Structures are given as structure tokens and as C-alpha cells.
Amino acid sequence: MVQISRYQVVLILIWTILGTGIVTMPGTIAQFTVQDSWAAGVGLCIGGFLCATIAAMHVRFFPDKSLIQVAMQAFGWIGGEMFAIWYVIYGVVTLATVGRELSAFVVISVLPNTPEFFISTVAFAVAAYLTYQGIEVVGRVNQFIVPLAAIVAPLLFSLSVRTFEWQPFHPMFSSGWLSIWQASVVPTFAYGLEFSVVLQWVPALRTPRTLPMDIGIASAISAAVLVILVTLTVGVLGEPVRYLTYPVLEVVRSIRQGKFVERLDTLYVMGVVVTQALKLSAFQLSTCEAIKDMCHSKDVKWTVIPCALLIWSVSNFMFHNLFDVTEFILRAVPAYFLFTVVICPAIIYMTAWWRTAREV
Amino acid sequence: MWAVLWAIVGAVMDFRHWMPRRMRERVAWAVFVGIAIFLAMASDLHWWPQFDLVRTFVFVFGKPTAWLYIGKFQHGGA
Numbered sequence: 001m002v003q004i005s006r007y008q009v010v011l012i013l014i015w016t017i018l019g020t021g022i023v024t025m026p027g028t029i030a031q032f033t034v035q036d037s038w039a040a041g042v043g044l045c046i047g048g049f050l051c052a053t054i055a056a057m058h059v060r061f062f063p064d065k066s067l068i069q070v071a072m073q074a075f076g077w078i079g080g081e082m083f084a085i086w087y088v089i090y091g092v093v094t095l096a097t098v099g100r101e102l103s104a105f106v107v108i109s110v111l112p113n114t115p116e117f118f119i120s121t122v123a124f125a126v127a128a129y130l131t132y133q134g135i136e137v138v139g140r141v142n143q144f145i146v147p148l149a150a151i152v153a154p155l156l157f158s159l160s161v162r163t164f165e166w167q168p169f170h171p172m173f174s175s176g177w178l179s180i181w182q183a184s185v186v187p188t189f190a191y192g193l194e195f196s197v198v199l200q201w202v203p204a205l206r207t208p209r210t211l212p213m214d215i216g217i218a219s220a221i222s223a224a225v226l227v228i229l230v231t232l233t234v235g236v237l238g239e240p241v242r243y244l245t246y247p248v249l250e251v252v253r254s255i256r257q258g259k260f261v262e263r264l265d266t267l268y269v270m271g272v273v274v275t276q277a278l279k280l281s282a283f284q285l286s287t288c289e290a291i292k293d294m295c296h297s298k299d300v301k302w303t304v305i306p307c308a309l310l311i312w313s314v315s316n317f318m319f320h321n322l323f324d325v326t327e328f329i330l331r332a333v334p335a336y337f338l339f340t341v342v343i344c345p346a347i348i349y350m351t352a353w354w355r356t357a358r359e360v
Numbered sequence: 361m362w363a364v365l366w367a368i369v370g371a372v373m374d375f376r377h378w379m380p381r382r383m384r385e386r387v388a389w390a391v392f393v394g395i396a397i398f399l400a401m402a403s404d405l406h407w408w409p410q411f412d413l414v415r416t417f418v419f420v421f422g423k424p425t426a427w428l429y430i431g432k433f434q435h436g437g438a
Contacts, residue, residue: 093417132378182429189428291392295384301377302385306392313396317403318413332417335424 003206006214008139012282013195013218015142017044019279020098021191021226023105023272026233026248028329030241032183033175035168037234037241041227043184047192048219050342056212057349058199061356063208067199067345068293074352083344084294090340091287092307094194095280096315097325097333099124102276103315104322109249109269117316123273127280128308131288132301135204138281145274152267157232159255159264164235187226189334195219196341200286245322284308 004012021044029040062070068087072080103120111119130138173180195215202208233247236254241247252268255261288303297303319325380389402408 178430185425185428291388295382295388297382297385299377299381302380302389305378306389306396309396310392310399313399313403317399324414328414328417331425332414332421333425334428335421336417338428339421339424 001204002134002136003204004135004139004201005206006210008136008142009198009205009211009214010218010221011142011146012139012278013198013215014222015145015275015278016194016197016282017191017218017222018225019272019275020101021222022229022248022275023246024101024329025187025191025226026230026241027244027246028186028326029183029230030234030244030247031330033179034234034239034242035170036173036175036180037183038169038227038231039173039180040183040187041230042223043186043188044192044223044226045219046184046188048195048215048223051193051195051198052212052215052219054196054342054345054349055199055215057346058202059208059211061349061353062202064203066202066289066293067348068290070352071348072293074348074355081294083348084290086340086344087290088287088294090336091283091290092311092314093318095283095287095311096318097328098276098280098283099311099315100319100322100325102273102280104325105246105272105276106269108322109246109265117312120312120315123277123280124308124312126277127284128304130277130281131284131307132304135201135285138278138285141281142278145278149271152271156252156255156264156268157228159257159261160232160236160251163254164232165238166235168234168238169231185334186329189338190329192219193337193341194283196345197282197286199341199345200289284311287311 025041026037029037033040058067058070062073065073068080068084071083071087074080075083099120102123103116106119106123107114107116130141195218198205198211198215202211205211229248233251234241236251237244237247244250249265249268252265253263255264284304284307288300288307291303291307292298292300319328380386
């Protein structure tokens, strides 16, 4: 079986979070607080800690099984199948949400005259092809974009810092701890719990024992990048950040150096599209593995086409506009993800462990 | 000539691996594609305009999510 290294796992997890983190998270956080928005970015670490705890339970008792396979062991055929269906629905809905975020972003930022369903078709086709190639290829593509991001991201950061001001952050902690907590709910429970996507790939990890530490490293790096990004966004745009759908895009658009260096948002849009395609492929890998386990199949490749078709269709059916996506993420996703990828797996691992211990 | 072309395309696209083989896989394949086509038609032909999947999710998970927020909140709707 093809396996991936720790480095690839950490990179896949980082880009999975930052794929949407560099687009929607600063704007979502600013809905609740502006001057203390930087503190909400740390919420990613709480989500990462929850996922690392769940992953520690998984690799401690079942280092060679995926989440669905453990569920089959814990609840038997019927119960395991029911959880598999629930998990596949979770994967499809998450993929549909990310896909809709991507197509809406591309339409608003660069292709206003292109139908959104066409953009999502292309995005899902690219993600499906990556998924078809397998987890090792997805890991290598994640490695490939690191040098590009290492050049482009610091360049954009340093160029936009010219208009940065500390004034929007004063007085510190004046918005109150409740506002800071409410601002960190989405980073914690919506994006932070996305680290659990790795639970379906456990058999494909070269060193499953290090998975909790890898999730911890990925969450720390993602949280650091998010805090810097949110701080930069609020420092450059100030209070109006609250009313912008894509504040980071506006920060990049504000860059002007002399007469020739401007409109660097092209670089940013390209980066967002690439990272979101990688995020889609990571989640699709997980969902396809779940479908494979649900059907007790040996091969995963046959699942790619039906899964891609379904997520494309659901993304168009479920979300009528971008407001629906925001509403779904703010009002349903935190509890939905907490139930599906933390509470359910915890019950599954305890039940499977109890059944195994009783048989021995 | 068509057979050669088809063989080349088949080798490049690797069709055999895209297709389900066992009965269980075929059923899952048909169910997924069927739901996808059905939802695409429902979306395009505006079937059940009153039914809103987002509202359904908010109805089911809205209250526990509100607990996570510790109380009511209002967002700007950006």
C-alpha cells in the first residue's frame, strides 16, 4: 500500500486549513470583534488539540484501521454502515461547502461573467483527478507549492505592511471575552476540527504513532499564520473589515509600489485556487475512502466519479448564494462537526476498545 | 483506427479502474449518480422551492451551535 511521510501529513493538514483560512476566516472573525480579532485565531489550536486527542485514541488502539473500519468493528455491520453513511454525508456536505466557497470567490474576484456551476465543475474535476491519483500524489503536490508559498506569501505580507496601523487594536481586550470566544467558535469548531480528515487515512500513514504530534504541529503553524493574517488585515483595513466578504483580497489589492508594482491580487487568487483545490482533494480522499469502506471494497478509484458528481450537484442544490454558505458555517457547522468528528469517534473508539477487551 | 484510438485513450484515462466491478460497488455507484442527477434537476427546475437544506441543518444543529457561542449573537452578514 502507498504510504505518506510525516512531512506530507503535516503539509496536507496545513493547506487543508489554510485553503479557506486565507479567504474567509478573517472576515468571519471580524463579524464578532475587530480590535481583538487576532486572539480568535488561536482557536485553531483548540480544534487541533481536540483532533489530536481523538487521533491519539485512534492510533493507540487501532493503528492500522480507518475510522469507518473501527466503526464497523465497534457497532457491527448495521451500526457501522449507518455511521459510514453519516460520515459520507458529512464529507459530501463539507466538500460542497468548500467547492461553493471556491466558485463564489473566483466569480467575485476574477471571473464575474462566468457561470458559477462551470467554475465548480472545473474545480471538482481537478480535485477528482488528484484524488484518483492517490494520497501520495496529493502529498507531493502539497510539497510542490511550499517553495512558491514561501516566496509569494512573505512578499505580499511585506508589501502590504506599509499601510499597517496599530490604532484599530486599541484598547486591547476591550470587546470583552464573550466576543473573543464567539469570534473563535468558527476557527475552533469549523476549521480546527477539519484536522480530523486524517482519521480516514490512518492505514496510509508511514508512522501512525506520531499522528497526534503531527496534528499539533500543523495546528500550531496554521494558527500562527492565521493570527498574522488577521492582524495584518485589521491593521491595514481597520473597522471596515467587518463589512467585507474577502478582506485579505482587499489588503492585497491595496498594495502599490511606485508606478509598476500593483494588482498583485492575481498572485493571491492563484494561491487561493491552488490551496482550495488541495483542500477539496484532501476531503475527497477521505470521503472516497469512507465510501470504499462502506461498500467493503478493496479499490478506491471507482468511487471518485460518483463522489465528484454528487458534491458538484449538492453544492449547487444546497447553497443558493454566498449568504447561505456564511449562514451554514456560522450557525450549523460548529455543532455538526463537533458531533460528527469528535463525539461520534470518541464513542466509537471506546465501544470498539470495550468489545475488544471483552473478547480477550 | 477507432479501435487503436480507443485503446490509447483507454490506456491514458485508465477507464477500467474508474468502473465498479462488484454488485455492491455498482449499486453504490448507481445510487450516488442517481442522487446527483436528481439534485441537479431539482436545482435547475426549481422543484420544492420551499425546501432549504441549509435551513434544515440550522434547524437541527442551530441550538447546540448557539450553546457553543454561549448565548445569542449577531453578525454583520458579510
